[in-house]
Amino acid sequence: MKRCTSISKDNSPASPPSPKAEPPRLARLKVDHAAIVENWNFFRKLAPGAAVAAVVKADGYGLGAVGAARALAQAGARVFFTATTQEGANVRRALGEGPQVFVLNGPSNDIDTIVASKLTPVLNSLAQIKLWDHRAPAALHIDTGMNRLGIGPEELPHAMSALKDTSIALVMSHLACGSDTKHAFNTTQLRRFIDASMLFPRAPLSLAATAGALIGADYHFDLIRPGIGLYGSGGLDADNPKLAATATIEAPILQVRDAEPGETFGYGATFTATQKMRTATVALGYADGYLRSLSGRGYGVLGGAKRPILGRVSMDLIILDVTGCAEAQPGTMVEFLGPNAPLDDIAALANTAPYEVLTTLAGTVRKSGVRA
Ligand SMILES: *Cc1c(COP(=O)(O)O)cnc(C)c1O
Numbered sequence: 001m002k003r004c005t006s007i008s009k010d011n012s013p014a015s016p017p018s019p020k021a022e023p024p025r026l027a028r029l030k031v032d033h034a035a036i037v038e039n040w041n042f043f044r045k046l047a048p049g050a051a052v053a054a055v056v057k058a059d060g061y062g063l064g065a066v067g068a069a070r071a072l073a074q075a076g077a078r079v080f081f082t083a084t085t086q087e088g089a090n091v092r093r094a095l096g097e098g099p100q101v102f103v104l105n106g107p108s109n110d111i112d113t114i115v116a117s118k119l120t121p122v123l124n125s126l127a128q129i130k131l132w133d134h135r136a137p138a139a140l141h142i143d144t145g146m147n148r149l150g151i152g153p154e155e156l157p158h159a160m161s162a163l164k165d166t167s168i169a170l171v172m173s174h175l176a177c178g179s180d181t182k183h184a185f186n187t188t189q190l191r192r193f194i195d196a197s198m199l200f201p202r203a204p205l206s207l208a209a210t211a212g213a214l215i216g217a218d219y220h221f222d223l224i225r226p227g228i229g230l231y232g233s234g235g236l237d238a239d240n241p242k243l244a245a246t247a248t249i250e251a252p253i254l255q256v257r258d259a260e261p262g263e264t265f266g267y268g269a270t271f272t273a274t275q276k277m278r279t280a281t282v283a284l285g286y287a288d289g290y291l292r293s294l295s296g297r298g299y300g301v302l303g304g305a306k307r308p309i310l311g312r313v314s315m316d317l318i319i320l321d322v323t324g325c326a327e328a329q330p331g332t333m334v335e336f337l338g339p340n341a342p343l344d345d346i347a348a349l350a351n352t353a354p355y356e357v358l359t360t361l362a363g364t365v366r367k368s369g370v371r372a
Contacts, residue, residue, distance in 0.1 A: 024370070025252045025283050026251075026369045026370050027249060027250065027252075027284050027288050027368075027369040027370070028250045028251070028333065028369055028370040028372050029247060029248070029365040029366050029369055029372065030247070030250075030338075031064060031067060031246060031362075031371075032244070032246050032247075032248070033068065033070075033246075035244035035245060035246040036072065036230050036244075037071055037072060038244045039230045039232060040054060040072055040226070042229070042243060043210075043213060043224060047217070047220040049220060050220040050221060050222055050223055051078070051223045051224075052077070052079075052223075053079035053081055053102075053206075053223055053225045054069065054079070055080075055081040055209070055225055055226065056068050056080055056081065056082060056087070056091060056227075057081065057084075057227065058083065058363070059363060061227060061230075061231045061358045061359055061362070062247070062358045062359040062361070062363030062364075063231060063246060063366070064366060065087060065091060066090060066094040068230070069091045069094055069095055070094055070095065072230075073095050073099055078098070079099065079100045079102070080099055080101045081101075081102045081103075081225055082102070082103055082104065083104050084105055085103050085107075085108075085110040085113050085117075085119065085121075086110075086113075088103045088117060089117040089119070092117040092118060093117075097118065100120055101117070101118075101119050101120065102119070102120045102139055102169075102170070103121050103122060104122050104141075104149075106125075106132075106149075107128055108131070111132070111135070115136065120137055120138060120139055121138050122138070122140075122141050122170075123139065123140050123141065124149040124150050124151070125150075125151060126151065126155060126158055129159055129166075132166070134164055134166035134167075136167070137168070138166060138167075138169060139169050139170035139171070140159070140163070140172070140203075141172055141174075142156070142171060142192075142197075143173065144173040144174075144188075144189040144192040144196070145185060145192065146173075146174050146175070146176045148174070149174075150174070153192060153196055156199060168200055170203065170204050170206055171197055171200045171204070172207065172223075172225075173189065173192075173193045173196075175189055175208065175209065175212045175219075178208070178212040178215060178235070179211045179235055179237045180237050181211070181215045181216075186212075186215060189207075190207065190218060193207050204221075204222035205221035205223070206223040206224065207219055207221055208220060208224045209228075209235070210229035210230075210233075210234065210235040211234070211235040213229070214229075214235075214236060214241065228354055228358075231247065231354075231358055232245050232246045232342075232343050233344050233355075234344075235355075240344055245339040245342065247338065247358060247362045248335060248337065248338030248339070249284075249336045249337040249338065249361055249362065249365055250333040250334060250338075251288075251318075251333065252282065252332065252334075253280045253281070253283075253328060253329065253330055253331065254281050254282065254317075255281045255330060256278060256280050256281075256322065256328050257279050257280075257281070258276070258278055258279075259273045259276070260276060261273050261274055261276065264311070265311040265319050266314060266319055267314055270296060278321075278325070278328065279323075280302075280319070280320045280322040280325075280334070281317055281319055282300060282317065283317065284316070284318050284336060285316040286313055287364075288316070288361070288364050288365055288368065288369065289361040290313055290318065290336065291352065291356075291357070291361070292313045293350045294309060294346070294349055295309065295311065296311060297309065297350070298313070298318075298336070298349050299341065300318070300320050300336050301334065301336075301338075302322065302327050302332065302334045302335070303327035303328070306341075307321055307322050307328075336361075337357070337361060337362070343357060
């Protein structure tokens with residue numbers, strides 16, 4: 001057999017190996033802050049009569065609360081919501097004085113931080129009203145049926161006397177079934193909210209998160225509180241509006257392999273090749289927050305096409321079908337979430353909500369991968 005003759009013909013002295021270090025083969029998160037602002041502006045147009053807050057809890061749904069809050073404040077956002085006091089303090093440090101920062105979970109043993117960071121706590125119970133002890137303006141959360149946080153309508157008379165002359169910055173409630181815009185419980189909660197709000201004739205009112213804002217203007221009141229909408233999903237079960245993709249997750253190919261019919265792939269050998277295939281092993285797995293429920297269902301995008309996941313997602317690796325894809329080479333990045341792998345699509349394939357996809361996948365890659 002004739003040996004390859006094109007090798008070693010060059011008699012010039014061997015050049016030293018390039019000192020350029022190979023980049024780490026890690027997953028990468030790119031956050032598009034302009035897209036977050038674009039989505040916030042979508043809600044401003046949707047609710048021209050209301051102020052539009054920005055919910056940046058859970059580290060900005062995994063994308064980074066400080067970066068999102070800075071971009072939104074620059075675009076004109078004046079009201080922010082975090083879940084915890086610590087998150088609120090971080091946002092305050094990033095934004096300086098001026099914007100109002102509400103803490104949804106309300107005060108506990110962290111009142112000193114709330115006061116020092118000029119946060120506005122949401123009072124969710126009689127106990128929190130007493131704990132806050134009319135120090136400064138606070139929001140009041142009325143439970144209209146979610147049964148999670150908030151003061152029930154029957155407790156309101158008690159709450160009124162406990163509040164005394166506390167300045168109420170906001171009276172709010174939260175919808176349980178907003179993701180189904182036709183759900184009868186939405187109108188029940190709307191009615192309960194209007195009834196309760198009669199007791200606070202001067203306080204600004206807020207009922208709607210992302211989905212609630214999409215139900216219609218009856219739900220907007222003085223302030224809407226979109227969270228997931230800012231990050232690219234309408235939060236509805238169906239017929240979501242088209243919002244801009246804000247997070248792109250890419251991961252590098254480690255190996256490309258050729259497989260024969262009959263070969264199986266990954267743990268459990270759950271996929272069997274029925275023909276010759278080319279596969280790519282990619283550095284992304286459930287330890288990076290890429291949900292295992294995407295096994296055999298999800299895809300990566302490479303060379304302008306969807307490349308199906310073969311078999312199970314493992315801890316740090318995924319196998320893709322890249323048959324006929326010339327771009328599939330070690331080191332090439334594959335998109336798993338982003339403009340070509342839409343959030344709502346990936347969430348549906350994973351049998352979960354876009355919230356979980358963002359907080360697990362973007363949240364984990366943000367901490368352990370490359371931030372671009
Ligand atoms: C999380 C949350 C929001 C934002 O909800 P999205 O569905 O992400 O828009 C608004 N209000 C409250 C009370 C929340 O807990």
